[in-house]
Amino acid sequence: MKLYYSDASPYARVVRMLWRALEVTGMEEEAINPFSQDRALRSANPLGKLPCLICEEGALYDSSVILRYLDEHFGQGRFFAPLRGRWALERDNALLQGLLDAAVALRVEETRQQEGSRSAFWSERHGQTLSQGLAQLEPEHWPESGLLSFKLIALLEYLDFRHPHIDWRAGQPQLLQWLTQQNGSLISATRPR
Numbered sequence: 001m002k003l004y005y006s007d008a009s010p011y012a013r014v015v016r017m018l019w020r021a022l023e024v025t026g027m028e029e030e031a032i033n034p035f036s037q038d039r040a041l042r043s044a045n046p047l048g049k050l051p052c053l054i055c056e057e058g059a060l061y062d063s064s065v066i067l068r069y070l071d072e073h074f075g076q077g078r079f080f081a082p083l084r085g086r087w088a089l090e091r092d093n094a095l096l097q098g099l100l101d102a103a104v105a106l107r108v109e110e111t112r113q114q115e116g117s118r119s120a121f122w123s124e125r126h127g128q129t130l131s132q133g134l135a136q137l138e139p140e141h142w143p144e145s146g147l148l149s150f151k152l153i154a155l156l157e158y159l160d161f162r163h164p165h166i167d168w169r170a171g172q173p174q175l176l177q178w179l180t181q182q183n184g185s186l187i188s189a190t191r192p193r
């Protein structure tokens with residue numbers, strides 16, 4: 001199996017954390033810049049996005065499909081099991097996914113600056129989504145481990161990486177404490193750079 005990924009992609013990072021947690025052997029990771037018009041990526045994923053997994057099923061995308069595939073095949077579904085039928089957890093999963101989307105969309109707006117086409121409206125809106133969504137992350141929603149914790153780590157560290165001006169620590173000082181307690185090689189090996 002091979003995963004097309006980029007070091008910066010928070011979606012790919014969640015996949016990379018899960019497969020380390022599942023201790024899947026024989027995995028290959030190939031770093032790709034999705035904007036380099038890479039033909040291997042485009043022919044595997046017509047959307048041209050990362051992550052994309054090449055496996056016996058062919059090419060799988062997006063990250064939500066890859067996560068479920070890996071968990072079913074190598075984890076007997078244990079990473080998704082806590083979510084099933086627990087609607088508040090499903091909602092938190094959707095919240096974290098939406099915050100990842102907003103953080104990446106804000107980055108896209110920032111890169112448009114060079115072309116003189118950054119939208120002040122959308123930048124403001126994505127920023128608002130991030131601050132309101134982060135404010136919803138009360139301590140009782142902080143995951144102890146598992147899939148949601150991978151998403152929350154990927155989100156907070158992506159914000160530090162791409163949006164250091166967003167001071168999420170100021171509004172959520174205890175969240176910083178939560179983050180500093182999350183450690184291990186699957187986190188350090190997948191940090192964005």
Ligand SMILES: N[C@@H](CCC(=O)N[C@@H](CS)C(=O)NCC(=O)O)C(=O)O
Pocket residue numbers: 008009010011034035047048049050051062063064104
């Ligand atoms: N919903 C997708 C989002 C994937 C995505 O947007 N990936 C970004 C990198 S962070 C990408 O490949 N962008 C290239 C593009 O939009 O053309 C997922 O969860 O996998």
